Amino acid sequence: MRKLRRHSEVPEATIHRLPRYLEKLKLLQAIGVEDVSSRQLAESLDIKASQLRHDFHYFGGFSRPGRPYQVGKLVPALETIIGVSEPQPVAIIGAGHLGQALANYANMDVQGFPVRGVFDANPRLVGLEIRGQPVRDMDSLEDVISQEGIRIAILTVPAQFAQSVTDRLVKAGIVGIVNFAPTDLKVPKTVAVRNERLAVGIMALSFKVKCILEGDCGIE
Amino acid sequence: MRKLRRHSEVPEATIHRLPRYLEKLKLLQAIGVEDVSSRQLAESLDIKASQLRHDFHYFGGFSRPGRPYQVGKLVPALETIIGVSEPQPVAIIGAGHLGQALANYANMDVQGFPVRGVFDANPRLVGLEIRGQPVRDMDSLEDVISQEGIRIAILTVPAQFAQSVTDRLVKAGIVGIVNFAPTDLKVPKTVAVRNERLAVGIMALSFKVKCILEGDCGIE
DNA sequence: AATCGGGTGTCAACCGATTGACAGGCGGCG
């Protein structure tokens, strides 16, 4: 990696592709592939090779020119760029069905995001064990976050509680929030939020489905 | 709604905003709001008013010019456009934690997507009741889909089974798939797929978090 | 040693999406 430009210059669209690159590269690594050309990698991800090179270009010099990328170099480089070169502990707030699903989501650890705290306000859920972790009472939120050095929280509480929980998280020093509640959160500019809205996904799909069923899609 | 252009001309980015418009408008409707200007609506969604008008412009004539939008007109119009003017039954394939979370996801029905079939290959899960619905054996997949007229499937099976299940779904007449498996599915062009990759979301967030922690974000 | 095939880095053209500007409609008020 030659020279890292300021992160702020990396376009949003590129950022969203980085995890996919990493994912695929880890897969290749696992099956013993050492070299991979931009074309191979791009095709397997269904994107254009020029785009992939363009993306990598933001970070510069992953390969000696004229030679394909070396998986063994690329993986740690991408991990560093993305920020998972060492495990990022995360907290899950809300141990409802979705929260439990995520806490159980096998790859969480493997992907570099070990779950270090699951919280819920419902006393009935508190104490329950999920993947060897107890569901904790919301009271301990701040303590656990600071003790474990957690920077990222996953929010799976009902929409009506999302904002107040968020405020607590921000105060407790959380820097990034993955928000599954169907609400827009208000946070200071120093906190990053990513909204995962399940319902939006299925509706956008529904539009296309309608489109297909009505033969209205531009496929002649 | 004056004159509907071909759906294929509606930009992707607009499509992804439509569900958010609908969501917010339903909310407004619920609290009795009748009129809403593009500025109000846009601000509450954190987008520019001009963009909102531009989006609506693809479908034309939601309001008499010079007058604000009427919530009561807009909601059904959007529902028709998105394709949820009548309930779209969906199937969930894979009754693991994520599948169960989605099946339980309260708003599914309300959003216009009643779950009409939950399937799993694991005999231990088959028969389990989720929200009054039994988990069914994969054997009955095709039958249920055709009997219930299901067009949309939500895929929450492990990655290794995703493609073979997809092939069955396509054969059974499914037209849209929301894919939660971390794999790219191969489908005919007449089937729409939307990938929801949970891990990608958290990684993209991690990049920004790193960015914030390193003071490298362009915020001077 | 020269050549060839395949590779990356880089740039400029292209394309789609966002934004700002403004013409024209409507209702309320003096």
Added chain:
DNA sequence: CGCCGCCTGTCAATCGGTTGACACCCGATT
């Protein structure tokens, strides 16, 4: 009645992302 403020529909300018083209590099092969 005429004006004023607020509104939408629409278009043009702008911005960001994608794509294709090409210069240059490398190792293998003749």
